[in-house]
Structures are given as C-alpha cells and as structure tokens.
Amino acid sequence: MNVRSRGKLQLSEYFKVLKVGDNVAVVTQQNIPSAYPKRIVGKSGKVIGIRGRSMRIKIMDGNLEKEFIIKPIHLKKLK
Numbered sequence: 560m561n562v563r564s565r566g567k568l569q570l571s572e573y574f575k576v577l578k579v580g581d582n583v584a585v586v587t588q589q590n591i592p593s594a595y596p597k598r599i600v601g602k603s604g605k606v607i608g609i610r611g612r613s614m615r616i617k618i619m620d621g622n623l624e625k626e627f628i629i630k631p632i633h634l635k636k637l638k
Contacts (some may be wrong), residue, residue, distance in 0.1 A: 568632070575631045577614055581606045582637040586619070587631065595627050603637060 577583065584603045587593055604618035604627075613628045623628060 572632050575634075575636075577606055577631055577634065577636060579606050579608060581612075583616065583634040584637055585616070586635045588632055593629075593631055593633055594631075595629055596617060599627065625628075 604616045607617045608615040616627050620632050
C-alpha cells in the first residue's frame with residue numbers, strides 16, 4: 560500500500576458510484592463501522608440492487624449464494 564493512500568479517506572470514496580450489474584470486491588475501511596460478517600472480506604460478488612445509500616451484493620458463501628447489504632465505501636469495483 561502506498562504511504563500517501565493511508566489515513567484519512569478521500570471524498571471520492573464517500574461518493575463512489577456503483578451500478579446494478581457491477582462486479583465488486585469487499586474491502587473493509589477500518590475507520591468506518593461495518594455491518595457485515597468478517598468472513599466475506601476479500602470475496603467478490605455482483606451488485607443486484609440499491610437500498611438507500613447501500614448496495615445489495617450477491618456473494619457465494621461456501622456453497623450457498625447469499626445477499627448482503629453493504630455501504631459502497633467498503634466495496635471496490637472490479638474490471
């Protein structure tokens with residue numbers, strides 16, 4: 560990780576735009592509380608909907624496909 564990217568979050572992270580159908584990875588921002596299980600950190604999934612300011616993400620958890628509601632600041636868009 561680059562030294563200049565540590566510490567305070569950029570404003571662009573707060574106003575990140577994700578669309579339905581985007582592939583995303585779950586990455587935890589340590590200074591912002593998260594409301595999802597720690598076992599899904601690092602896993603990737605697909606945005607299936609928007610609920611308020613949060614995103615509905617479909618992720619494979621073991622052999623089951625599960626749906627989680629995660630704020631976009633904890634998501635990283637994949638190409």
